[in-house]
Amino acid sequence: MERYAFALDLVDDPKLIAEYEVYHQAVWSEIRASIKDAGVTDMMIYRFGNRLFMVMDVDDTFSFEKKNEMDLLNPKVQEWEALMWKYQRAIPGAKLGEKWVLMNKIFEL
Structure with missing residues (x-):
């Protein structure tokens, strides 16, 4: 199992x-x-x-490429993402069009 952490900002309203x-x-x-x-x-x-932090645990079948492909082919996911973008803002340092930014783990106990 892998764990990933992401950051994203919301519109400050x-x-x-x-x-x-x-x-x-x-x-x-x-x-x-x-x-x-x-x-x-x-x-x-x-x-x-207005800062969000997401933790995501995945199994051995997960890949970012597979998830992205599945999301692009799913009209309901596209509808959700378009709706959520009303509330979300890219975090400083994000690439153009990037929403959730993968964070680097720097410590583990």
Whole structure:
């Protein structure tokens, strides 16, 4: 099992942040299914202010390439991503068009 950590910013607007959290209390079933089908076994998102931190545990079938291909072919995932972009902003240092930025692990106990 691998674990990955990602960062992303939200639009710094309390109303939009509250809406974003409501969506994440009832993530669409198709989105949950697509995440699991890609080999993700566990996923958590934490927030501080407008900064998000996501932890993703994956099994041996997971690859970023496979997940990306599956997402591009799934209209419901594309709809979700377009909707979420209303609330999200690329973190400083992200590449053009990049949302969640993979973080480097620098310590483990």
